Amino acid sequence: MARYRPEPAHVHGTASRTAVLLVNLGTPAAPTAAALRPYLKQFLSDPRVVEIPRLLWWPILNGIILNTRPAKSAAKYASVWMDEGSPLKVHTERQAKLVKGYLHDALSADLEIAWAMRYGAPSIPDQLDALRAKGCTRILIVPLYPQFAGSTTASVMDEVTRSMQCWRNLPEIRYVRSFQDHPGYIDALAQSVREHWMREGQPDRLVMSFHGVPRRTLELGDPYHCECHKTARLVAERLDFPAERILVTFQSRFGKAEWLQPYTQPTLEALAREGVGRVDVMCPGFVSDCLETLEEIAMECREAFIHHGGKHFHYIPCLNERHDWIVALTTIIRDHLGNWLTLPTETPEQTALARSRALALGARQ
Numbered sequence: 001m002a003r004y005r006p007e008p009a010h011v012h013g014t015a016s017r018t019a020v021l022l023v024n025l026g027t028p029a030a031p032t033a034a035a036l037r038p039y040l041k042q043f044l045s046d047p048r049v050v051e052i053p054r055l056l057w058w059p060i061l062n063g064i065i066l067n068t069r070p071a072k073s074a075a076k077y078a079s080v081w082m083d084e085g086s087p088l089k090v091h092t093e094r095q096a097k098l099v100k101g102y103l104h105d106a107l108s109a110d111l112e113i114a115w116a117m118r119y120g121a122p123s124i125p126d127q128l129d130a131l132r133a134k135g136c137t138r139i140l141i142v143p144l145y146p147q148f149a150g151s152t153t154a155s156v157m158d159e160v161t162r163s164m165q166c167w168r169n170l171p172e173i174r175y176v177r178s179f180q181d182h183p184g185y186i187d188a189l190a191q192s193v194r195e196h197w198m199r200e201g202q203p204d205r206l207v208m209s210f211h212g213v214p215r216r217t218l219e220l221g222d223p224y225h226c227e228c229h230k231t232a233r234l235v236a237e238r239l240d241f242p243a244e245r246i247l248v249t250f251q252s253r254f255g256k257a258e259w260l261q262p263y264t265q266p267t268l269e270a271l272a273r274e275g276v277g278r279v280d281v282m283c284p285g286f287v288s289d290c291l292e293t294l295e296e297i298a299m300e301c302r303e304a305f306i307h308h309g310g311k312h313f314h315y316i317p318c319l320n321e322r323h324d325w326i327v328a329l330t331t332i333i334r335d336h337l338g339n340w341l342t343l344p345t346e347t348p349e350q351t352a353l354a355r356s357r358a359l360a361l362g363a364r365q
């Protein structure tokens with residue numbers, strides 16, 4: 001049984017405000033082994049991410065992975081680090097600011113927009129606490145993953161629920177479950193490709209690379225693989241480009257088990273060996289550029305493609321702060337806020353007034 005904490009005094013009563021919490025995966029605080037260690041420990045201790053029984057996984061994680069991976073990953077992070085911090089954090093923060101600006105004119109000024117990271121900081125429990133302290137009793141959670149996966153979206157849902165186990169007065173919670181086929185998101189992706197092609201001409205192949213997951217999760221019913229293919233099909237349909245020159249691949253394999261296939265890097269190497277001169281690679285499953293796109297795709301995969309005989313490798317950036325994408329995101333948010341947008345905001349003073357009126361009318365307590 002959870003130990004309840006007392007509620008902050010000013011959220012007693014019926015005061016109500018609405019909040020949107022954007023959530024992304026998370027990232028280390030610095031590109032150093034010391035900062036990577038706690039981040040990777042939290043990430044890889046999540047049973048939604050690694051489904052191996054704890055008794056088997058614990059010694060591997062603590063004895064091997066956390067002694068070797070932090071330094072290797074830190075060097076990779078250092079190669080993409082921005083002045084303001086990790087790219088994933090920088091883009092997520094900018095997106096939150098833009099969403100706030102784009103929603104401002106249409107909504108009551110009382111809507112709170114916040115962002116959190118599933119692993120690292122600012123954490124989901126800390127941000128939910130902050131929203132509660134501001135009197136938010138309606139919270140829309142927006143995981144920034146277009147495709148649903150147990151290891152990402154469901155893990156955010158777990159953490160939201162876990163964060164509130166010690167609350168007494170729970171808010172109303174809504175989730176954006178996924179938006180893999182949202183027309184605004186698909187159009188923004190297609191338009192980003194068209195703009196690239198207007199400047200650079202068309203490639204021999206377009207590769208859409210998604211983050212992988214263990215193949216076993218597909219067999220057990222995780223919808224992620226199907227949602228990735230749906231996104232890819234919808235983007236392909238909007239491009240004036242032969243379908244047989246578009247490939248869908250999966251990147252970032254972790255561990256020894258089989259992951260979703262075909263794998264991105266071996267596919268690019270095979271294309272290079274077959275004599276394909278130019279590939280364009282995009283990563284529609286990431287709405288923000290991050291280590292997995294900037295280092296693994298734009299650096300490692302580029303090198304592998306060229307090394308195996310390819311001539312031109314173009315990386316098409318993620319949606320990041322594109323205007324059409326922020327419009328799509330605010331549309332998704334607006335649709336999920338639904339009737340919350342029209343509910344009046346009630347302040348503690350209004351609640352007190354309503355109560356004293358009811359008492360004056362003879363209501364009994």
Ligand SMILES: C=CC1=C(C)c2cc3[nH]c(cc4nc(cc5[nH]c(cc1n2)c(C)c5CCC(=O)O)C(CCC(=O)O)=C4C)c(C)c3C=C
Nearest residue numbers: 025026027049073088149151152211213254285290291292
């Ligand atoms: C976009 C969706 C993602 C899915 C699905 C996903 C599954 C998944 N990831 C790992 C292990 C790692 N992923 C790492 C980085 C990382 N992963 C995603 C997104 C998804 N992961 C992003 C956006 C990032 C980049 C974070 C950043 O700071 O830029 C890492 C850490 C980096 C490293 O050391 O390589 C690990 C580890 C598993 C095991 C998994 C599914 C089971």
Ligand SMILES: [Fe+2]
Nearest residue numbers: 025211252292
């Ligand atoms: Fe990952």
Ligand SMILES: [Fe+2]
Nearest residue numbers: 252291292296
């Ligand atoms: Fe990676």
